[in-house]
Amino acid sequence: MGVRAVSAGVIAAILLMFLGVGTSGRAQPRVPEALVVAQGVDIQTGDPHKTTLTHAMNVLANIYDTLVRRDADLNLHPGLAVSWRAVDSTTWEFRLRQGVRFHNGEPFTAQAVKFSFDRMLDPRTRWPGAGALRLIKSVTVVDDYTVRFTTERPWPLLPRFLGYYGMIVPPGYLTQNGDEALARQPVGTGPYRFVRWVRDDRVELEANPAYWGGRPRIGRVIFRAIPSESSRLAELLTGSVHLINLVPPELFRPLQLSGRAKLVPGRSLSVFFVIYNLVNIPPSKPLADRRVRQALNYAVDRQAILASVMRGVGSPVGTFCTEVMLGCDTSVGGFSYNPDRARALLREAGYADGVDFSITTTSGAYPGDRDITLAVADQLARVGVRARVNVTEYGVQLRTVQARQLAEDGWFTRFTDFFGLSYIIPFRAFYSRGEWSLWRPGNSQFDQLVESADAATDEARMREVSRRIQAMYLEEAPAISLFTAPNVYGMHRSLEWTPRPDLLLTMVDAAWK
Amino acid sequence: MGEFALRRLLLSLTALFGVVSIVFVLLHASGDPVTLLVSQDATRDDMERIRQAYGLDQPLGVQYVRYLARVARGDLGYSFRQGLPVAELILERLRATFELALAGLVVAVGVGVSLGLVAAAWRGSLWDTAAMTVALLGTSVPSFWLGLLLIIVFGVHLGWLPISGYGGLAHLVMPAVVLGGFYGAQISRLTRASLLEVLAQDYIRTARAKGLSGGAVLLRHGLRNGLLPILTVLGLDFGRMLGGAVIVESIFAWPGMGRLAVQAVLARDFPVVQGVTIVGAAVFLSVNFVIDLLYGWVDPRLRASAARA
Numbered sequence: 001m002g003v004r005a006v007s008a009g010v011i012a013a014i015l016l017m018f019l020g021v022g023t024s025g026r027a028q029p030r031v032p033e034a035l036v037v038a039q040g041v042d043i044q045t046g047d048p049h050k051t052t053l054t055h056a057m058n059v060l061a062n063i064y065d066t067l068v069r070r071d072a073d074l075n076l077h078p079g080l081a082v083s084w085r086a087v088d089s090t091t092w093e094f095r096l097r098q099g100v101r102f103h104n105g106e107p108f109t110a111q112a113v114k115f116s117f118d119r120m121l122d123p124r125t126r127w128p129g130a131g132a133l134r135l136i137k138s139v140t141v142v143d144d145y146t147v148r149f150t151t152e153r154p155w156p157l158l159p160r161f162l163g164y165y166g167m168i169v170p171p172g173y174l175t176q177n178g179d180e181a182l183a184r185q186p187v188g189t190g191p192y193r194f195v196r197w198v199r200d201d202r203v204e205l206e207a208n209p210a211y212w213g214g215r216p217r218i219g220r221v222i223f224r225a226i227p228s229e230s231s232r233l234a235e236l237l238t239g240s241v242h243l244i245n246l247v248p249p250e251l252f253r254p255l256q257l258s259g260r261a262k263l264v265p266g267r268s269l270s271v272f273f274v275i276y277n278l279v280n281i282p283p284s285k286p287l288a289d290r291r292v293r294q295a296l297n298y299a300v301d302r303q304a305i306l307a308s309v310m311r312g313v314g315s316p317v318g319t320f321c322t323e324v325m326l327g328c329d330t331s332v333g334g335f336s337y338n339p340d341r342a343r344a345l346l347r348e349a350g351y352a353d354g355v356d357f358s359i360t361t362t363s364g365a366y367p368g369d370r371d372i373t374l375a376v377a378d379q380l381a382r383v384g385v386r387a388r389v390n391v392t393e394y395g396v397q398l399r400t401v402q403a404r405q406l407a408e409d410g411w412f413t414r415f416t417d418f419f420g421l422s423y424i425i426p427f428r429a430f431y432s433r434g435e436w437s438l439w440r441p442g443n444s445q446f447d448q449l450v451e452s453a454d455a456a457t458d459e460a461r462m463r464e465v466s467r468r469i470q471a472m473y474l475e476e477a478p479a480i481s482l483f484t485a486p487n488v489y490g491m492h493r494s495l496e497w498t499p500r501p502d503l504l505l506t507m508v509d510a511a512w513k
Numbered sequence: 514m515g516e517f518a519l520r521r522l523l524l525s526l527t528a529l530f531g532v533v534s535i536v537f538v539l540l541h542a543s544g545d546p547v548t549l550l551v552s553q554d555a556t557r558d559d560m561e562r563i564r565q566a567y568g569l570d571q572p573l574g575v576q577y578v579r580y581l582a583r584v585a586r587g588d589l590g591y592s593f594r595q596g597l598p599v600a601e602l603i604l605e606r607l608r609a610t611f612e613l614a615l616a617g618l619v620v621a622v623g624v625g626v627s628l629g630l631v632a633a634a635w636r637g638s639l640w641d642t643a644a645m646t647v648a649l650l651g652t653s654v655p656s657f658w659l660g661l662l663l664i665i666v667f668g669v670h671l672g673w674l675p676i677s678g679y680g681g682l683a684h685l686v687m688p689a690v691v692l693g694g695f696y697g698a699q700i701s702r703l704t705r706a707s708l709l710e711v712l713a714q715d716y717i718r719t720a721r722a723k724g725l726s727g728g729a730v731l732l733r734h735g736l737r738n739g740l741l742p743i744l745t746v747l748g749l750d751f752g753r754m755l756g757g758a759v760i761v762e763s764i765f766a767w768p769g770m771g772r773l774a775v776q777a778v779l780a781r782d783f784p785v786v787q788g789v790t791i792v793g794a795a796v797f798l799s800v801n802f803v804i805d806l807l808y809g810w811v812d813p814r815l816r817a818s819a820a821r822a
Contacts, residue, residue: 041776044594051594183596199605200768200776201679224678226766228657231677234664238676395781 031512034220037243042225046186048167052129058505064167064188072498074420089154096145102170103193110141115171154457191216191508217511242492248367252311266499270416270485277406278439286355293477295345297335299383305375313486319470320425324501327422327466342383354384361412365394373412422466423453439478525798532794590784599788610769614754620693629704651698660691660764677766688765696750707739748804752797
């Protein structure tokens with residue numbers, strides 16, 4: 001906190017200087033020679049089948065293509081596949097784009113698709129994302145430009161998953177040069193070609209003139225890794241960096257005030273929660289009572305926290321999904337701020353004297369994490385809940401949750417679903433067998449609903465089940481749902497680019513004004 | 514001299530072995546690495562696969578022996594996160610780290626010795642007070658604060674220097690000043706003390722009596738002899754700069770080993786954490802080994818006492 005607070009102070013000082021000098025000073029060239037994008041962390045590898053970390057995905061999405069492309073509204077469009085159809089309930093057929101070449105000149109064919117998916121799903125590849133595509137049983141080549149995916153059970157949502165995962169790699173290049181070559185020197189079919197990578201410093205890309213989607217409007221893109229938030233902002237304000245992502249709440253105002261760059265919020269696929277620890281909870285504990293769990297939800301004024309801690313960016317979340325996610329029914333509503341109802345529910349449950357409640361949170365793992373938790377605790381105190389906050393290290397927190405050994409009554413965290421499907425977060429966080437679920441043994445009816453959403457045979461069915469999961473979630477309240485996590489960018493004033501909910505920094509969509 | 518060197522070498526190697534072992538134990542004591550190798554969207558199967566693939570399912574003793582054998586061969590393993598040999602990842606950053614540490618050393622010596630010299634030469638004067646005040650500020654101002662201040666003034670306001678990144682000499686100036694400034698401040702106090710001690714010696718009085726000018730006495734007789742303790746401290750400082758520039762590297766986005774280490778820790782990338790620590794310790798020990806040799810060479814009394822010990 002100390003360092004962050006002081007940094008924010010320094011940023012304010014930077015701005016005062018700017019305002020003092022006036023903005024007429026140094027004129028920046030209207031269109032910089034290369035677009036410089038800065039993130040906090042460098043890519044870890046150029047091999048898309050070795051990582052799922054956002055920072056790497058953000059950059060690699062410029063070099064590699066997927067069969068299905070998603071736009072900034074998460075609608076599906078043809079990518080390396082021009083069309084797809086369900087042949088039967090467990091087979092998808094993709095017709096591939098012809099005449100596409102990898103950056104090394106290798107032609108893109110059905111063989112490359114099969115090779116890529118076989119590689120992704122091969123346990124020896126150790127791709128951390130393989131679990132998401134586990135339903136794919138096999139990929140077969142029908143002809144040079146047709147492939148078929150066979151799934152273990154009906155999987156109507158396969159194309160949606162392929163809009164985020166499933167980057168296609170060049171088989172010839174890999175067989176000839178080995179895995180490490182791709183890690184060092186990525187080769188894809190995407191809008192940008194790899195030029196140079198100075199680790200922990202920059203990745204340089206140039207437009208692929210032969211891109212099937214047309215030559216990108218911006219010729220050169222450099223992704224820089226600048227860990228310090230204040231340095232990133234300072235670079236943006238001087239014009240040596242043109243786009244920064246994940247701007248933390250404390251820098252929203254300074255950035256807006258500077259007049260040198262614009263603040264652009266994007267829609268979010270991330271939700272903040274305080275998830276209750278319900279592992280084998282004895283009936284004598286307050287949280288075992290559903291009314292107490294609901295009461296805490298009524299006690300939190302989400303708008304007030306958004307206004308203060310999050311500087312007005314973000315929107316309250318009724319359940320576990322955001323309006324961008326497919327199947328999220330926003331009409332289901334959520335817990336409104338109602339302290340009287342909270343007190344009444346606590347009384348009804350027999351806790352007129354209030355209850356004790358402890359939350360662990362991280363500090364700096366997510367934007368605003370510690371401050372949000374403190375604000376939540378403060379609001380709980382107003383209805384008589386004696387909330388205690390413990391700050392812990394990110395890794396320690398994940399480990400105790402994973403091992404179901406969380407000592408506290410709840411943990412503050414964020415869940416993101418990059419696929420944009422409403423049932424994914426409950427599947428991971430509230431389904432009793434979910435990797436991060438602390439609702440155990442849980443509720444069998446809820447579990448069944450989540451399973452049937454995952455196994456839904458069509459989208460309409462998934463939407464319907466999803467709505468029922470939401471309703472039941474409100475009833476059972478396994479967590480305090482808070483609001484969407486901010487997805488905020490700082491941009492050069494003449495840069496035009498629409499932020500994506502999946503956070504990818506697809507510069508093929510960017511242009512200079 | 515040969516025996517002295519051998520003794521020192523053995524001592525360094527023992528220390529290195531200790532470092533290797535402690536690092537291994539500490540990292541595994543912090544829990545199951547697999548949980549943190551995966552993101553929140555990984556399934557249980559993914560985790561099991563990773564555990565087996567990296568041999569993390571083996572007993573700790575087996576993992577330790579295997580690890581020692583590999584390190585002895587100079588194989589620092591593969592990065593979990595990056596899929597590349599750790600040795601390669603470290604080598605890539607070593608250059609940037611050395612550049613920064615060397616530049617920092619130059620700043621530290623330049624600032625430290627000149628401030629100390631001024632303070633000692635005009636002992637008790639306003640100059641002395643001024644120089645020591647600067648030194649006090651230098652040691653007490655946190656480096657992130659000084660770094661951000663420099664960024665504001667020279668990067669944003671004046672626009673003279675690039676704010677961050679790796680490249681030409683201009684990129685090196687601010688990080689070197691921040692890194693070297695801290696050590697320079699300490700060296701200035703040491704220089705002052707050491708000089709004052711030397712200047713009180715009989716031979717200085719003799720030199721003065723001979724009629725040598727104040728400046729000549731100060732530089733030729735005083736500084737030369739007073740530098741000996743500073744040499745030792747510089748060795749240590751250089752070692753620290755090589756390993757401890759994390760904050761400076763973060764503020765100025767300098768692609769050095771410190772950042773590699775921090776990211777590896779955050780990502781629980783065990784092989785990288787281990788590799789960086791071992792290489793860092795090895796570099797530190799080598800620098801000290803060289804300083805020891807230099808010292809023994811400069812001052813024969815040290816060799817004798819080491820042999821007796």
